[in-house]
Amino acid sequence: MMPSLQQRVMHHLEKIYAEINLPSDLAAVAEQLIAVMRLDGDAEGPAAHRNLWTQADIAMITYGDTFQTPDEKPLKTLARVLDAQFKGAINCVHILPFFPWTSDEGFSVLDYSSVNESLGDWCDIRAIADHYRLMGDLVINHGSSRSQWFENFKLGLDPGRDYFMTASPEDDLDQVVRPRTSPLLKEVETAEGTRFVWCTFSHDQVDFDFRNPQLLAEFVGIVRQYLDNGIEIFRLDAVAFLWKKIGTPCINLEETHEVIRLLRTLIEHANPNAMIITETNIPNRENLSYFGNANEAHAIYNFSLPPLLVYTLISGNSLYLSQWLMTLPPAQFGTTYFNFIASHDGIGLRPAEGLLSDTEIDQFIATMEARGGLVSWRAGAGGTRKAYEINIALYDALQGTIASAGVENRAVVDASNSTATVTDSTATVEANTDSGVDGLGRARFVCAHAIMLAMEGIPAFYVHSLLATRNDLYRVEHTGQNRSINRHQWQYEALSQRLADSDSEHSQVLAELLVLIRLRRAQSAFHPNATQYTLQLGTQLFGFWRHGNDRRQSIFCVFNISASPQPLRLSDLNLVVTDHWRDLISGADYPEGTEVIELAPYQAVWISNR
Secondary structure, eight states: OOOOHHHHHHHHHHHHTTTSOOSSOHHHHHHHHHHHTTOOTTOOOOOSSOOOOOTTOOEEEEOTTSEEBTTBOHHHHHHHHIIIIITTTOOEEEEOOOSOBSSGGGTSBSOTTSOOTTTOOHHHHHHHHTTSEEEEEEEOSEEETTSHHHHHHHHTOTTTTTOBOBOOTTSOOTTOOOSOOSOSEEEEEETTEEEEEEOSSBTTEEEBOTTSHHHHHHHHHHHHHHHHTTEEEEEEETGGGSOOOTTSOOSSOHHHHHHHHHHHHHHHHHOTTOEEEEEOOSOHHHHHGGGTTTTSOSEEEOTTHHHHHHHHHHHTOOHHHHHHHHHSOOOOTTOEEEEOSOOSSOEESGGGBTTBOHHHHHHHHHHHHHTTOEEEEEEOGGGOEEEEEEEOOHHHHTSSOGGGTTSOOOEEOOTTSTTOOOOSTTOOOOOEEOTTOOSOHHHHHHHHHHHHHHSSSEEEEEHHHHTTOOOOHHHHHHHOOGGGGGOOOEEHHHHHHHHHOTTSHHHHHHHHHHHHHHHHHTOGGGSTTSEEEEOOOOSSEEEEEEEOTTSOOEEEEEEEOSSSOEEEEGGGGTOOTTSOEEETTTOOEEOTTOOEEEEOTTOEEEEEOO
């Protein structure tokens, strides 16, 4: 028999607080957590290794206010957009932080218990959750410096008095790993005198101190509220930094992993179909550790995919992507990869460490800058500055190859330009950066998503990729933040007109992607946990074989990642001669005796026996 919930929670707490002399009784803490989640302490919980997903699961990532309509709350507009444009294709929606916030576009949370009134309310959240599997952010590493909790910290009041991490400038902090270049500690005057709070990301985002079990109970209560309001998937934001120990790198510590295991235990007892996804923008090997032994994250963001895939398509060489895919371990049942190419942040470079050389990363950065991209930096060892991520709209990133990127960058911001949008005072200008364009950008862009859709894992589309949104340099200028380049806000009426125009790039790209999405959803061999083997096809082709869990369907997924036609010898795929093979995308049949097919630049084929 499995241990009861009470026993499991106690086990987690004993490991989390093993090195801390707590004044509180851990048994009482365990009872508190179970009570907050409204659970039965004698319950055994669901069986392990259950897949909570199928090949039909396709996610979309969006801000709550990406779509704007006069006199309507953005969450209501979002619901209309989902039904009008994506119904039957997208079934999972990640709404980025929709709480009151003070900075970082929502990731500096003022109040975890309410919806930002400028977006809507909990009724609007539940209305979306009624029709789509809803993912929400548990911004668990830090909170706003203007939150009530932090005000109480400064005043020495509860709740909040001891919720935030402090340190001394004299402490050994040289090893601390951070994604920013700002000073780690912020001086604050409190009722107890001058204190220095820990700020991994910014001085408005003060790190929590989970050495206090009461703070853990607060977040368990937040989880319960989110479950009650229809959130079924929990994205643990920046969770790798959660636990701190002076004199260590303060990232990926064992206590952090144990907190995730505890949250999983509580969440899956409350809702057996709920999931945890960890957002850990770190090197590949470290990222993989968040699967645990199928007892931590149900899914992990596949952070190495965006830089490697974009680099592959602009370099015309699949070597590094193939090498990485061969070493990517198959996820155990009950776990899977969360595949994405673009996000609200940028193309992370830390996950490319050890996969691309420093020279190749520099070349990659230069190419992206030539397409209007920007670079965000982090603090390296000894106070050095290192590139952390590239901020760019994916559609612009894939408009040319490295060889065609030498053209002087020019950003066009002009109301007469076909890609500029200036409709009223609330609109932004969408800037077209056309440096290095070679005319194959759309094919390259669709190929990237054909690869993502076919890979092991759950595919996730950033909304602006689905809409072929370009660099928004006006928004960057307005906010002063590099990441704003890929956070355009659409006036929905203007967007609807573009999507209704069959000649517009936005309409054409969305139509092509929706065809691929619907194809993927119908194939058992594209189950997130179906077998995957990397094919050896040279450096200008990239391919892998997917085999359904019931062993009935095979799909050979091959992609020309170069700007010139490439021959594909079908004998290299070892197609079973007794089966009938056809390309699911083009519909082309390959009868027995077909030796070679030619793939156009950036053409994708999904060759299936069913």
